[in-house]
Amino acid sequence: MLYREAGDYKTSYTDDAQTFPIKLDRWWYYAVVFVAFCIVPFVLTDYTVNAIMLPFLIFAIAALGLNILTGYCGQVSLGTGGFMAVGAYATYKLMTAFPDLNIFFIVILSGLITAIVGVLFGLPSLRIKGFYLAVATLAAQFFLVWLFNKVPWFYNNSASGQISAPERTIFGQAVTGPNAEPWVAYLFCLIFVFTLAWLTRNLTRGRIGRSWMAIRDMDIAAEIIGVNPLRTKLSAFAVSSFFIGISGSLFFAVYLGAAEVGEAFGIQKSFLVLFMVIIGGLGSIFGAFAGAAFMVLLPVFLKIFFVDTLGWPTDIAAHINFLIAGGLIVFFLIVEPHGLAALWRTVKEKLRLWPFPH
Amino acid sequence: MNDMNHDSYVTPDGRTIGPVMMEVQNITLRFGGVVAIKDISFDIREGEIRAIIGPNGAGKSSMLNVINGFYHPQEGGIYFRGEKRGPMKPYQIAQQGIARTFQNIALFKGMSTLDNIMTGRFTHMKAPVWKQALWHGEAEREEIENREVVEKIIDFLEIQAIRKTPVGRLPYGLQKRVELGRALAAEPKLLLLDEPMAGMNVEEKEDMSRFILDVNDEFGTTIALIEHDMGVVMDISDRVVVLDYGRKIGDGTPAEVIANPEVIDAYLGVSHD
Ligand SMILES: Nc1ncnc2c1ncn2[C@@H]1O[C@H](COP(=O)(O)OP(=O)(O)OP(=O)(O)O)[C@@H](O)[C@H]1O
Numbered sequence: 001m002l003y004r005e006a007g008d009y010k011t012s013y014t015d016d017a018q019t020f021p022i023k024l025d026r027w028w029y030y031a032v033v034f035v036a037f038c039i040v041p042f043v044l045t046d047y048t049v050n051a052i053m054l055p056f057l058i059f060a061i062a063a064l065g066l067n068i069l070t071g072y073c074g075q076v077s078l079g080t081g082g083f084m085a086v087g088a089y090a091t092y093k094l095m096t097a098f099p100d101l102n103i104f105f106i107v108i109l110s111g112l113i114t115a116i117v118g119v120l121f122g123l124p125s126l127r128i129k130g131f132y133l134a135v136a137t138l139a140a141q142f143f144l145v146w147l148f149n150k151v152p153w154f155y156n157n158s159a160s161g162q163i164s165a166p167e168r169t170i171f172g173q174a175v176t177g178p179n180a181e182p183w184v185a186y187l188f189c190l191i192f193v194f195t196l197a198w199l200t201r202n203l204t205r206g207r208i209g210r211s212w213m214a215i216r217d218m219d220i221a222a223e224i225i226g227v228n229p230l231r232t233k234l235s236a237f238a239v240s241s242f243f244i245g246i247s248g249s250l251f252f253a254v255y256l257g258a259a260e261v262g263e264a265f266g267i268q269k270s271f272l273v274l275f276m277v278i279i280g281g282l283g284s285i286f287g288a289f290a291g292a293a294f295m296v297l298l299p300v301f302l303k304i305f306f307v308d309t310l311g312w313p314t315d316i317a318a319h320i321n322f323l324i325a326g327g328l329i330v331f332f333l334i335v336e337p338h339g340l341a342a343l344w345r346t347v348k349e350k351l352r353l354w355p356f357p358h
Numbered sequence: 359m360n361d362m363n364h365d366s367y368v369t370p371d372g373r374t375i376g377p378v379m380m381e382v383q384n385i386t387l388r389f390g391g392v393v394a395i396k397d398i399s400f401d402i403r404e405g406e407i408r409a410i411i412g413p414n415g416a417g418k419s420s421m422l423n424v425i426n427g428f429y430h431p432q433e434g435g436i437y438f439r440g441e442k443r444g445p446m447k448p449y450q451i452a453q454q455g456i457a458r459t460f461q462n463i464a465l466f467k468g469m470s471t472l473d474n475i476m477t478g479r480f481t482h483m484k485a486p487v488w489k490q491a492l493w494h495g496e497a498e499r500e501e502i503e504n505r506e507v508v509e510k511i512i513d514f515l516e517i518q519a520i521r522k523t524p525v526g527r528l529p530y531g532l533q534k535r536v537e538l539g540r541a542l543a544a545e546p547k548l549l550l551l552d553e554p555m556a557g558m559n560v561e562e563k564e565d566m567s568r569f570i571l572d573v574n575d576e577f578g579t580t581i582a583l584i585e586h587d588m589g590v591v592m593d594i595s596d597r598v599v600v601l602d603y604g605r606k607i608g609d610g611t612p613a614e615v616i617a618n619p620e621v622i623d624a625y626l627g628v629s630h631d
């Protein structure tokens with residue numbers, strides 16, 4: 001048998017509630033963490049870091065964040081790009097105002113600031129739902145981009161209207177700025193991804209996670225068991241925006257180095273992250289990673305195949321990218337709302353009993 | 359309140375019924391021109407099983423919605439354990455110890471049986487969010503303690519086999535049972551059941567009646583239930599309120615109520631399902 005849970009008995013509720021109840025899954029998880037922390041940093045090249053690893057890690061954080069709000073709590077948001085911008089501009093302002101403050105804390109503070117902004121924009125969610133809430137968050141997206149463009153204070157009156165990240169170090173290693181080594185940038189982001197994924201797991205398996213899902217599945221029933229709808233929705237907005245703010249902070253400071261708000265954090269980013277969550281699987285942590293990996297890798301593979309191998313023009317490859325992503329969105333929305341994560345689960349369920357299906 | 363309300367008495371089957379727990383006073387509820395409830399008063403005593411019956415559209419579900427705060431009556435008031443209740447939200451009323459089930463099942467479709475019932479423990483869990491996020495001492499301990507309570511409810515309702523099944527996949531009768539489990543998990547003082555046996559076959563109804571009697575007997579939970587099946591009502595309830603077109607037309611023991619001419623008229627004169 002390739003994959004089994006037979007004979008893997010649980011003797012306590014602690015065992016039963018653990019993250020990877022099946023032994024083989026647990027080993028896989030340890031292996032992935034080991035490779036990510038101890039092997040990948042040594043084999044990275046500039047290209048793999050910039051084209052694949054950093055975007056994957058940073059968008060995985062955003063996808064985890066949006067998944068908390070949309071996948072777990074059922075509140076649709078099209079404001080992800082705007083909230084990433086809040087994280088980025090908070091980071092810029094903090095970096096320039098407090099040059100001695102450690103970049104690690106700046107990233108976390110930026111997440112907290114974004115959480116507060118997210119709660120403000122989440123307030124209408126008590127009264128409006130679904131489509132209307134999506135439109136309200138879309139308004140937030142446009143408002144935030146407009147704000148960061150219009151008010152020179154946010155970009156310290158720079159002539160270009162851009163923000164750029166000065167060099168900051170941790171243990172003497174540059175994390176931001178042109179001198180940052182690929183492996184340092186990678187490890188810095190990886191630590192955030194690892195910690196935030198672990199926090200998501202804990203939150204979603206406990207009381208607050210159940211209250212999010214209760215609001216998502218049947219809000220009146222949630223209320224009659226004592227769940228305060230406004231507080232619950234706002235807590236989802238807060239946690240989600242915290243994640244998205246961190247993602248925006250890293251995207252600007254570690255990945256881009258310099259950014260212009262409309263280009264870096266426009267509505268396309270909101271859709272990109274939403275697509276990651278839908279394709280990966282609503283309400284699944286694994287799904288957030290799968291979706292982020294898919295949306296980051298797809299254009300890379302298409303470019304290698306169509307442009308580098310077949311010699312087609314780049315814009316055709318880009319169009320094919322849209323076609324595939326769009327087609328998959330429609331497919332998943334209609335056929336499998338739980339995305340790649342659910343397909344993976346089905347495969348596992350088949351393997352679990354193999355070769356003795358019942 | 360008169361003195362009688364403070365008395366306790368013992369039923370023929372040996373259960374003690376205490377003083378008045380909830381008093382519903384002169385409630386009137388209108389939706390635009392429709393009067394769903396018209397000047398209704400009745401009380402529910404500690405430890406009793408109180409049935410609310412009446413033809414379709416009589417205002418029974420609306421009455422439960424008033425009690426747990428979904429509807430706000432234009433007139434009248436509700437006293438809970440002697441105190442007049444101010445304007446409260448449904449979740450605050452839940453925190454007071456009132457739980458319910460719905461006429462149309464309202465489970466959390468995306469969650470397993472276990473998680474649905476665990477969610478019912480919401481008001482009993484207190485660990486702050488940051489401890490939950492870190493799965494730190496208190497949060498983990500609380501999770502395990504509450505899981506133990508939930509497992510007892512699962513055993514009590516005999517649904518061990520569907521513990522991990524997403525509730526959306528369960529047959530109707532089992533969904534009703536899980537919904538009862540979720541309400542029980544709150545360890546309510548007052549449990550409101552809106553047609554817990556609707557759409558069930560005879561065997562399922564017998565199981566459900568037994569669970570209701572056992573809950574009342576073993577945990578001392580006060581129960582108010584809406585039910586159309588008169589046989590069941592006669593069997594399990596201590597007292598019955600009869601509603602018709604939003605008015606109260608009868609109130610008393612099952613035997614008194616079925617001897618009441620107005621009740622007989624309402625039931626013979628109105629078609630119901
Ligand atoms: N939210 C609402 N808006 C408007 N009218 C309502 C609303 N809820 C109930 N009503 C009306 O109030 C009256 C009583 O309805 P209710 O659901 O309480 O009846 P019921 O006794 O529970 O009936 P059934 O046995 O069919 O469940 C009906 O005329 C119904 O149309």
Ligand SMILES: [Mg+2]
Nearest residue numbers: 418419420461
């Ligand atoms: Mg009803």
